[in-house]
Amino acid sequence: MSAADTTTPAKVPPPRQAPPPPAAGKPRRARTPGGATTTPWLLLAPCLLILALVLGYPLFRLLSLSFQKFGQSQLWGFQPAEWVGFDNFTKVLGDGEFWQVVLRTIVFAAGSVVFTMVIGMLVALLLQRVSGWVKTLINIVLVASWGMPIIVATTVFKWLFDADYGILNALLSKLPGVEMIGHNWFASGPQGLAVIMLLVIWGAVPFVVITLSAGLTQVPAELEEAARLDGAGAWGVFRYVTLPILKPIIVMLTTLSVIWDMGVFPQVFVMRNGHPEAEFQLLTTYSYDRAFVVNDYAQGSAIALITVLLLLGVVAVYMRQMLKIGDVE
Template identity: 80%
Template sequence: MSAAETTTAKVPPTRQAPSPGSTGTPGKKTGRTSRNGTAAAPWALLAPCLLVLVLVLGYPLVRLVTLSFQDFGKSQLWGFKETTTVGLANFTKLFSDGEFWAVVVRTILFAAGAVIFTMVIGMMIALLLQKVAGWVKILINVALIASWGMPIVVSTTVFKWMFDTDYGVLNYLLDKLPGVDMNGHNWFASGPQGLAVIMLLVVWGAVPFVVITLSAGLTQVPKELEEAARLDGAGAIKVFRYVTLPILKPIIVMLTTLSLIWDMGVFPQVFVMRNGHPEAEFQLLTTYSYDKAFVVNDYSGGSAIALVTVLLLLGVVAVYMRQMLKIGEVE
């Protein structure tokens, strides 16, 4: 090979300068396009779900808000009178009604009590499931899922029979205890006692979900941390408080919020337990709104009560979101 040929072979090929607007790498997308595509992907995946929510919940919610600011009763429903806008008159009338505030307080106390009992009982059962044999855990989980899957009307009917005045199995068993006379005892003679029975029904139906979720969360607690705490002299209570509980905090916050939303929206348990006609001392916001709208035929008043209930639940959701954001910042 001649010197000229050797020199020519060693000269690298000339690289062309990138044209204006190009990235300099052929076949590679720009960073802006990639970021836009990444940002649009979640919305594209959520679009079907958002569309269904708008179709299923959008119109009822808009109609609820509209009725809350109108005078709409049976005459307007049948077309005998025209619907008129009354502004805040429905809410003014509602907030000046002492019965409404009694129902609000009763609903909050009922929901708070149900949530506390649900979380405490659920946590205790979940912790006990970590200590039993595998086959026992399977049997308990099957029983929990079976009770959780039972229709509300069926479970309510069973509870009605258990607490029946004349043929209730609970009265029969308690009457066998020495010094206890429960023959013919009416559990629904007073509001607090009857609501306690309904609360027990709500807790019974909610505990399986809490137990299964907490059991799954307990499997994520590192055993090394618990063993290290025990070696340092911590007892079972301190291990749970300072090791287990902080790890389970996101799950507990989620379960507490969901339970509070569900328990504030309790309707079929009260409605079926009181044979479709809940007395005044058994009224919660859901049944009170129903009676106002479909028993008294004051649809605008019932809508105002339902709208206030929705706003209360949105407040619960706002607190939940704030807590979750705090947990995310700490992590």
């Protein structure tokens, strides 16, 4: 027997058993170090601090003024501010003019949002069916109009709708049987607010179009083709394929549009030369008028606070819709 045959054979270790799979319904979470949870908050801390200083103090001051008697005497220090509780809110909510302004603001914002979303969706859909250079040209025009300062855009619209020198009246007067020279578009509140609404829509449509165009690129072409093969027309494809995919974007755009259009101020203020008449008053201009024209800063603060609460209601609806969409996904 050779030496190789007399050596002791090496022992082979038994195979290791795989760990049991996790129980169903209890997914295992990867352990992260403790610093991973605090790092995002540390990075957000400067931004949160700036927001607290820029927004926190004005909101606190607005809240405190709405519960005080605060006019010019208190502003200049001749008399101390008096706490009056809910008296300012009682006066505001009991004023019929205030509710007319609220209704006018809601109608104005609703009309602006509906027309903005409809026009924006139509333009975004049309951009998917034009050539590349036309799409690029339209996008440049949209960005240019979107980037135009509000004061400049308002001045342009004032010139377009001027009673004596407006180009719109001149063009309409060239139609057979139409005489619009000297027509004052701001002689009545509804007609003047329609012009201001057109200005708001003109400034808001570019953002909606660009955002919806980006969302339309995420709609799978296979789903649209399958819907067409099943016999769906253009409206059916849009309703059952495109619209559900764009729903989160539409909800976001609608909510932002409501917030922006409820807070319209410079368009009305500049269009009416800094003195909006009663039939042109919205919540923002009405609050400004009560505070800086009537010099009742407390009531102006109360109206502004009520406006903030209305907008918070819109934000709550938006958050609820987004959470529903997240649960479905």
